[in-house]
Amino acid sequence: MPVAAPDRANRAAALVVPVSEAHVRATVRTEPPAPERAPGDDQPGAVQPGKPVAPRPVLREFTDSDSGGQVVCPVCGTANPAGRSFCRQCGNSLVAAAPAARARRRFTVRWPRRWSWLRRLLAMLLIMALAAAAAWAAITYGPRGVDAVRDRLAKPVLTTPDGVAASSSAKGHEPELVSDGLNNRFWSPALGKGAGQWVELTYDQPIRILNVIISGGVSPEQDDYLKQGRPAAVQLSAWTAEGVRKDKQVLLADRAGPQTFVFTAGGTKRLRVTIVSGYALGKGRAPAVAEIEVFRRP
Numbered sequence: 300m301p302v303a304a305p306d307r308a309n310r311a312a313a314l315v316v317p318v319s320e321a322h323v324r325a326t327v328r329t330e331p332p333a334p335e336r337a338p339g340d341d342q343p344g345a346v347q348p349g350k351p352v353a354p355r356p357v358l359r360e361f362t363d364s365d366s367g368g369q370v371v372c373p374v375c376g377t378a379n380p381a382g383r384s385f386c387r388q389c390g391n392s393l394v395a396a397a398p399a400a401r402a403r404r405r406f407t408v409r410w411p412r413r414w415s416w417l418r419r420l421l422a423m424l425l426i427m428a429l430a431a432a433a434a435w436a437a438i439t440y441g442p443r444g445v446d447a448v449r450d451r452l453a454k455p456v457l458t459t460p461d462g463v464a465a466s467s468s469a470k471g472h473e474p475e476l477v478s479d480g481l482n483n484r485f486w487s488p489a490l491g492k493g494a495g496q497w498v499e500l501t502y503d504q505p506i507r508i509l510n511v512i513i514s515g516g517v518s519p520e521q522d523d524y525l526k527q528g529r530p531a532a533v534q535l536s537a538w539t540a541e542g543v544r545k546d547k548q549v550l551l552a553d554r555a556g557p558q559t560f561v562f563t564a565g566g567t568k569r570l571r572v573t574i575v576s577g578y579a580l581g582k583g584r585a586p587a588v589a590e591i592e593v594f595r596r597p
Contacts, residue, residue, distance in 0.1 A: 366581075405463035446507075450563060455509045455594035467492055469585065474498045477591040482519045482557075485589040493528070493580050497573040500593060505540055505566040512592040513549075513572070519589070524555035528584035532575040537564035553578045556582045557590065 369378045370393050377388035384395055414422075465474035467489040476484045477498055488496035513533065516524040534548045549560045564570075570593060577586035 301466070323453050331482050333465065363435075388421040446565065450507075450509055450596060453509070453596045458502070458506055458593055458595045460593070461503045462501040463498065464501070466496045472587070477588055480590075482514050482589045483517075485587040487517075488574075488585040489587045490583055490585055493577050493586055494574060496586075497571050498588065498591070499569055499571040500591065501569050502567065505568055506593075506595040507565040508537060508562055508567050508570065508593055509596050510559055510594040511535060511562045511572075511590045512557045512559050512590070512594070513551060513588065514590040514592075515588055516555055517587045517589065519555050521555045525579070528580045528586045529553065529578045530574045530586040530588060531577050534573040534575055535560070535562050536571040537562070537567045538569040539566040539572075540568050543568075548575065557592070 311379055370381060370383065371378055372386040372389060372391055372393060374391040375386065375389045377386055379387055379393060384391055385391065400470075463474045463478055465486060465488070468474055469487045469489055472485060472487040474486050477486045478500065486498055501540050513530075516529040518524050518526040531553070534546055534549060537545045543566075545564045547560075547562050548582055551558055572588070572591060574586050580586060
């Protein structure tokens with residue numbers, strides 16, 4: 300067998316045979332340390348051990364090359380290519396957003412290719428005329444439509460007149476009694492007078508009348524009601540501050556109690572109730588009106 304090198308033999312002996320530390324130092328030859336070299340291109344420098352770092356994910360940049368046919372996410376607003384089921388940014392479902400995106404497409408007018416410039420001009424003029432007519436109708440009838448809706452939705456409020464006058468009145472039956480809140484006291488024109496007599500309610504501030512309630516006769520009791528004359532047909536007349544008048548004729552049933560009539564009149568300053576005809580008139584009887592209640596829009 301080949302003879303081992305002295306250095307290797309000494310190391311093996313040191314591992315097997317216990318010897319003193321001084322003897323080992325004497326027998327074991329130490330090699331001089333290698334000279335330190337500056338790190339360079341061909342020699343890596345010393346580094347400390349570190350923890351392994353996972354590679355960072357690479358984010359892909361999406362570019363919107365074509366805006367047509369895209370679906371906008373309703374949650375984050377990201378544009379997604381057509382055909383995707385989920386948003387590429389937040390993952391939200393795009394199934395319900397697709398119809399909305401299609402509905403937001405711009406409306407464009409496409410004329411038939413065979414149409415001449417004269418036909419296109421006539422079509423544009425017709426469209427402009429229709430638009431002008433629609434604007435005129437909105438300006439003219441728009442406020443009426445708004446008032447009609449408000450009248451339907453509003454809850455009428457009872458209003459008290461600031462003044463009451465009449466064409467004539469019997470003694471003890473003054474016109475103010477038609478608005479005292481009691482139906483056992485009444486206004487009656489002078490004896491021997493009936494058709495054409497009127498009682499008028501005035502207001503300091505204009506009101507919009509919705510309903511008028513009239514209680515004819517001298518009493519809410521049917522037996523007492525039949526003992527005196529009572530109005531049959533009456534005419535409601537309303538005046539605005541500018542003097543515009545609106546009339547409506549209504550017919551009262553021959554029975555005791557209040558009767559409601561729809562009478563809409565805006566900006567009313569005066570309301571006149573004129574007796575046109577009556578029941579059981581004659582023999583010194585005059586038509587009596589126990590109460591007139593006016594309801595306005597709040």
